[in-house]
Amino acid sequence: MIDRADDLILVRASPFNAETPYRALAKPITPVASHYVRCNFPLPSHGGMLTVGGSVANPLRLSLADIAAMPAVTVPVTLECAGNGRVGMQPLPVGEPWAGTAVGTASWTGVPLASVLALAGPDSRAVEVAFLGADNGPYKGGETVHFGRSLAIGRALDPTALILIATMMNGDPLTPDHGAPLRLVVPGWYGMASVKWLDRIEVRDGPFDGPYQVRSYVYEWDDGLPEPVSSARVRALVVDPAPGAVIGLGPRTVRGWAWSGGTAVTAVELSTDGGDAWRNAELGEPVGDWAWRPWSCDWTPGGEGRHVLRARATTVTGETQPDRPRWNRQGYGNNATLAVVVDVRANGRDEGEGR
Amino acid sequence: MIDRADDLILVRASPFNAETPYRALAKPITPVASHYVRCNFPLPSHGGMLTVGGSVANPLRLSLADIAAMPAVTVPVTLECAGNGRVGMQPLPVGEPWAGTAVGTASWTGVPLASVLALAGPDSRAVEVAFLGADNGPYKGGETVHFGRSLAIGRALDPTALILIATMMNGDPLTPDHGAPLRLVVPGWYGMASVKWLDRIEVRDGPFDGPYQVRSYVYEWDDGLPEPVSSARVRALVVDPAPGAVIGLGPRTVRGWAWSGGTAVTAVELSTDGGDAWRNAELGEPVGDWAWRPWSCDWTPGGEGRHVLRARATTVTGETQPDRPRWNRQGYGNNATLAVVVDVRANGRDEGEGR
Numbered sequence: 224m225i226d227r228a229d230d231l232i233l234v235r236a237s238p239f240n241a242e243t244p245y246r247a248l249a250k251p252i253t254p255v256a257s258h259y260v261r262c263n264f265p266l267p268s269h270g271g272m273l274t275v276g277g278s279v280a281n282p283l284r285l286s287l288a289d290i291a292a293m294p295a296v297t298v299p300v301t302l303e304c305a306g307n308g309r310v311g312m313q314p315l316p317v318g319e320p321w322a323g324t325a326v327g328t329a330s331w332t333g334v335p336l337a338s339v340l341a342l343a344g345p346d347s348r349a350v351e352v353a354f355l356g357a358d359n360g361p362y363k364g365g366e367t368v369h370f371g372r373s374l375a376i377g378r379a380l381d382p383t384a385l386i387l388i389a390t391m392m393n394g395d396p397l398t399p400d401h402g403a404p405l406r407l408v409v410p411g412w413y414g415m416a417s418v419k420w421l422d423r424i425e426v427r428d429g430p431f432d433g434p435y436q437v438r439s440y441v442y443e444w445d446d447g448l449p450e451p452v453s454s455a456r457v458r459a460l461v462v463d464p465a466p467g468a469v470i471g472l473g474p475r476t477v478r479g480w481a482w483s484g485g486t487a488v489t490a491v492e493l494s495t496d497g498g499d500a501w502r503n504a505e506l507g508e509p510v511g512d513w514a515w516r517p518w519s520c521d522w523t524p525g526g527e528g529r530h531v532l533r534a535r536a537t538t539v540t541g542e543t544q545p546d547r548p549r550w551n552r553q554g555y556g557n558n559a560t561l562a563v564v565v566d567v568r569a570n571g572r573d574e575g576e577g578r
Numbered sequence: 579m580i581d582r583a584d585d586l587i588l589v590r591a592s593p594f595n596a597e598t599p600y601r602a603l604a605k606p607i608t609p610v611a612s613h614y615v616r617c618n619f620p621l622p623s624h625g626g627m628l629t630v631g632g633s634v635a636n637p638l639r640l641s642l643a644d645i646a647a648m649p650a651v652t653v654p655v656t657l658e659c660a661g662n663g664r665v666g667m668q669p670l671p672v673g674e675p676w677a678g679t680a681v682g683t684a685s686w687t688g689v690p691l692a693s694v695l696a697l698a699g700p701d702s703r704a705v706e707v708a709f710l711g712a713d714n715g716p717y718k719g720g721e722t723v724h725f726g727r728s729l730a731i732g733r734a735l736d737p738t739a740l741i742l743i744a745t746m747m748n749g750d751p752l753t754p755d756h757g758a759p760l761r762l763v764v765p766g767w768y769g770m771a772s773v774k775w776l777d778r779i780e781v782r783d784g785p786f787d788g789p790y791q792v793r794s795y796v797y798e799w800d801d802g803l804p805e806p807v808s809s810a811r812v813r814a815l816v817v818d819p820a821p822g823a824v825i826g827l828g829p830r831t832v833r834g835w836a837w838s839g840g841t842a843v844t845a846v847e848l849s850t851d852g853g854d855a856w857r858n859a860e861l862g863e864p865v866g867d868w869a870w871r872p873w874s875c876d877w878t879p880g881g882e883g884r885h886v887l888r889a890r891a892t893t894v895t896g897e898t899q900p901d902r903p904r905w906n907r908q909g910y911g912n913n914a915t916l917a918v919v920v921d922v923r924a925n926g927r928d929e930g931e932g933r
Contacts, residue, residue: 233882233883233884233921233923234883234884235881235882235883235884236881236882236883237881237882240883310886310917310919313668313901313902313903313914314901314902314915315852315886315888315901315915315917317852317853317854318852320852320884320885320886320917320919322884322919497670497672497673497675498672499672526590526591526592527588527590527591527592528588528589528590528591528595529587529588529589529590529675529677530675531665531670531675533670546668546669546670547668547669547905548668550902559668560669560670562665562670562675564665564675564677566588568588
């Protein structure tokens with residue numbers, strides 16, 4: 224079953240890529256059918272087994288039943304596509320034209336990766352762990368590859384990182400769009416690390432050089448050395464009113480979410496005047512240690528017409544959103560404050576919704 | 579009578595500011611009621627007289643009848659607000675949040691400025707000519723001023739510049755939004771030079787220092803000396819499909835306009851793949867020497883989903899559009915190629931329209 228909400232925002236039909244609709248972003252937990260979907264290849268079939276091999280004492284071949292029998296945990300995790308906001312970068316980078324809602328929060332249930340790796344017993348040569356999905360196809364029209372990403376051995380083995388081999392999303396078995404039957408979930412990192420249709424785990428004695436590790440999902444800076452994409456950068460999203468909304472003149476509460484790759488968001492500010500005045504928003508409780516945090520701020524529009532809202536989040540370490548993105552060729556990690564244009568009318572009834 | 583189309587895109591209700599709707603941009607000549615409107619102050623009343631004074635041999639006081647009795651010319655002129663596209667600049671500059679259609683082309687009828695100045699007889703001290711509107715109010719909440727701009731004496735006296743004291747727009751008397759009963763029209767320059775509700779012309783023996791000359795409508799660069807805003811920069815606009823349009827899968831012709839401040843546009847290219855591939859568009863005849871030029875380019879979308887269109891114009895002198903704007907504090911002159919997002923669907927019926 225491919226469960227897709229009617230208002231999921233199509234970015235590409237084949238392979239399927241879509242953004243989360245604003246309606247779904249009103250909720251702390253994004254419904255499965257409305258959660259953004261990123262696919263690099265067509266939906267694959269999965270053999271129902273997970274192999275764990277490489278530099279390990281005890282190679283494993285686990286069935287879904289074996290995995291279901293292991294102790295599982297449930298963690299709400301905000302996942303964001305590394306290319307979210309790409310279309311707002313100037314010059315326009317290459318890649319899928321994600322606008323601003325390739326983000327969602329789900330409650331993931333699965334076996335801790337650290338537990339599975341402990342069963343396999345990485346040996347002393349282990350430096351990285353690669354994760355290969357069942358999805359495959361020609362990479363940029365060339366050689367056929369499987370999607371795959373790696374993590375450093377220390378992070379992969381760290382039980383506090385709460386990396387999961389997930390079998391359920393929001394309490395139901397994974398759907399095909401979200402990696403059924405098994406998906407890695409790496410809290411705090413951009414979504415590319417959370418390998419879907421997880422088929423094979425390979426403990427390695429050297430760096431993994433799959434193309435999605437070393438060619439795609441790499442920051443190629445104008446003015447610096449290339450860097451692999453990893454943690455999600457601090458970002459706030461205005462959810463209500465949505466971009467393009469037609470709203471009334473009266474006082475209202477502007478609402479949204481803020482998150483960062485594993486670092487607590489401690490402040491959100493809102494600008495409503497199109498100038499440089501920022502006011503502190505109120506913060507609600509985070510949905511979880513690895514999930515977004517709600518914020519809200521009262522606002523009375525100054526008059527009819529176009530108004531520009533901007534939200535800006537800051538973490539406990541002082542990291543904050545820039546007012547222009549640091550450009551990179553593939554357009555990753557755009558966490559610049561976003562100008563959200565809304566239309567205020569005396570007779571506005573909160574119609575309209577961002578694309 | 580305030581004649582305003584229902585779909586004029588409101589930017590600010592008071593003073594009234596609005597963009598041209600995409601529907602109206604399908605036409606070479608923008609209907610008056612749909613032409614973008616920029617006001618700095620509330621609509622003024624105008625005394626029905628034009629004075630011409632200062633460093634002149636023969637100060638004038640002209641009635642509307644006097645002006646109507648003079649030989650008039652009709653010229654199609656593309657006017658664009660200097661702040662058009664401001665909301666696409668990062669960081670967000672101060673000022674009205676113009677998106678991308680604060681532009682329009684009208685057929686203006688009026689008396690050449692050079693003829694009126696010849697009657698007045700500027701003397702040898704004349705270096706500039708200031709134009710003052712009847713509109714007035716506090717400048718940024720401070721001192722009360724009239725809107726006013728100036729031109730160098732050489733340009734003001736140049737009959738080939740076709741600067742008009744306009745009385746008609748598209749064959750009808752000017753409307754209040756567009757400067758009734760008299761408006762300066764300065765072809766090739768951003769709209770701020772085309773002073774509305776023209777009340778007084780002052781030939782000066784020194785530079786005009788009104789706040790709209792020396793404080794607003796000035797490029798304040800991060801990395802250079804301030805410059806007064808003058809000519810419109812080269813720019814192409816995609817009009818069909820409009821931003822946000824839901825369109826079908828079949829072959830189609832992408833259409834738009836291109837213009838530059840008095841310099842001929844000689845090429846327009848279109849990118850439809852979100853990459854760096856550009857194809858030459860076909861150019862149609864310019865609507866006039868001082869007006870935009872139509873272009874078109876065939877395109878068959880590669881599949882369902884989001885597609886990003888970008889058009890790029892180049893002039894006879896080789897000036898072309900940058901792929902990111904040169905930022906300035908007040909956000910003027912954004913002529914960067916614009917990423918126009920459209921939604922392709924198998925059942926698309928060209929619904930939707932950009933904001």
